[in-house]
Amino acid sequence: MAIAVCAFQAKAQTKVRVENDSAKQVISANIYGHFAEHLGHCIYNGIYVGDTAREIPNTDGIRNDIIAALRKLKVPILRWPGGCFADTYHWKDGIGPKQDRPAMVNKWWGGVTEDNSFGTHDFLRLCQLLGSTPYLAGNTGSGTPQELADWVQYVNFDGKSPMSDLRKKNGHDSAWGVQYWGVGNEAWGCGGNMRPEYYADIYRRYSTFMTDYDPKKPLFKIASGANSADYHWTETLMKNIPTNMLSGIALHHYAVIEWNKKGPDQSFTEEGYFKTMESALFMDSLIQKHTAIMDKYDPEKKVALVVDEWGGWYDVAPGTNPGFLYQQNTMRDAMIAATTLNIFNNHSDRVRLANLAQIVNVLQAVILTDKEKMILTPTYHIMEMYNVHQDAKLIPTNYVSPKYDYNGKKLDAVSVSASVDKSQKLHISLANIDAHNAQTVELDLDANNYKTIKGRILTSDKLTNCNTFQNPNKIEPEVYTKASLKNGKVSLSIPPFSAIVLELSK
Known part of the structure; x- marks a missing residue:
């Protein structure tokens, strides 16, 4: 299989064509x-x-x-x-x-004594x-x-x-x-x-x-x-x-605003x-x-x-030890994770x-703890949703994305990657980083005869939203049922700063 993607900026629509072709490269x-x-x-x-x-x-x-x-x-x-x-x-x-x-x-991180x-x-x-x-x-x-x-x-x-x-x-x-x-x-x-x-x-x-x-x-x-x-x-x-x-x-590459001015978490x-x-x-x-x-x-x-250090890096959460690099994890982090994993x-x-740096309580963590309490972050949920790609065969993508425009500067709004697993299920992960606009996507399944579709979405109403120890489940994946499959085509809309993973079966 190969996926060819064309985008039409005026309609904020991304067209994805799934074609019968060879999918050889394994996503480790x-x-x-x-x-x-x-x-x-x-x-x-x-x-x-x-x-x-x-x-x-x-x-x-x-x-x-x-x-x-x-x-x-x-x-x-x-x-x-x-x-x-x-x-x-x-x-x-x-x-x-x-x-x-x-x-x-530990001379590097807070000067604390470890046993x-x-x-x-x-x-x-x-x-x-x-x-x-x-x-x-x-x-x-x-x-x-x-x-x-x-x-x-x-x-x-x-x-x-x-x-x-x-x-x-x-x-x-x-x-x-x-x-x-x-x-x-x-x-x-x-x-x-x-x-x-x-x-x-x-x-x-x-x-x-x-x-x-x-x-x-x-x-x-x-x-x-x-x-x-x-x-x-x-x-x-x-x-x-x-x-x-x-x-x-x-x-090693971290997503930062500026190294000398990282900004709030x-x-x-x-x-x-x-x-x-x-x-x-x-x-x-x-x-x-x-x-x-x-x-x-x-x-x-x-x-x-080997990209053995990546993730978002901000100023530490207010009131925490500067040497401990503890930061909250918001929908911004979900977008970093979704787009980076697609890349x-x-x-x-x-x-x-x-x-990903790092696994618990540091930088773009997937888990945060406070004594006996534990929460899963938006980044955790992206990593969990995307793990369907592990050891699956990559379906190459080739597309031009609609743009996320901020004060005259532009970034690709839509990010896509796709794979087919050993059971021949097709997984497509899509992210929309635009802070304001939904993006419409059309998938043309060509002759692949997919008959069923299901999906999951990670979304929230504010970019700065996060899970807290008081509200640990504010952001978590939901079943996505708005993707329509008809005559070999799938249509869906990705809300602003959201990620969707679709699964198609024959």
Whole structure:
């Protein structure tokens, strides 16, 4: 299948034609990954309440309500322990009897003292409980090649060795077999303020000593990649690191108004919303340009572009610790998530892993907690609605969108991606970022003989609306019944700042 889309600005109508064609590219489930850093209350007093907690139901210290919510989200892969924290983290401080673990100061995020009670075993237990693939970020900033090599051996080697013996002493007889590894984080900044030429050599050095203990499951090694539009960084890494040593290159990009003036998390203006969406939609251009560089050195696309930090970043919620990056999550965040996931789906030939920042209580979180209370955010609901695309085959889209016009500046109003799953169900996700105008869409199903249609919508009456601990269900998906299927055509209208996922069956 292929979807060809034409838009008619005067009528604010998008016409989508679904044609019989080949749908070959698989949308990796890992595009829907998440990120958990030792930052604010993401881990401590968020995911993890401790082994001795009684007031909040938990399994091995991990909140049961969070486990249940994230399992429903189908979190495919989870990145830990950072972020900037990764290059100050020494993994051996987080293993063994908890009462014997040394404390550390989190220099990056609030200067708080942590007791290292949540470490490697705890994170891998979390992944087991969620059914998620672990992604460990190694320390190449303040750590050594030996330290990273030892960590790989500790979690991956089943034979007789110093590190596997230590793992068994700490209560885990068999290796976990962790495949995904970050070789440092943001080496251009908090990971060491390195030049790309220098980091390329650092990557080659550290990765050399990361052993593939299971030849059937080689390590997926991810280089610390570019900060947004730093195309020179990508060029330098692709030029200086052989592709047989490299599985992926990271890319970090946050949707911000301005870095020095991020604006409020909830009481934002339409101008703030427009600028944030402009920054979010820039992801498409970033992926295209970084991909073009990677294609010069890797035309077969063996190396993945890994967007392992993305999301909206605003000023922290009033009255909260500036170092904890806690912000509310509104319909603006839903629009960031919906459009970004559509972009990732449509570029899934190169983007094969991504991690939303961050999973609980930090930046564009899917879950917020307050002691025993927990709420799901609009972003959670978008991620849950869109997870029908995981491991489905992409149906390419080609369209010109109607425009969202604000004070003479224009953005594409409609965002679309589509896929067909193993049961041959067609899923189309559509978002309308326009703050005022609904968008009419017509789907021409051609000869595909779809007979039934159902849909879900996430919408609200104000852009600044959010779920709160007092009103946790203000925004949640609803059944969408206004899509009409007649004579092989589907017609629907997407309200302002709303997202719809349709499912069509034959």
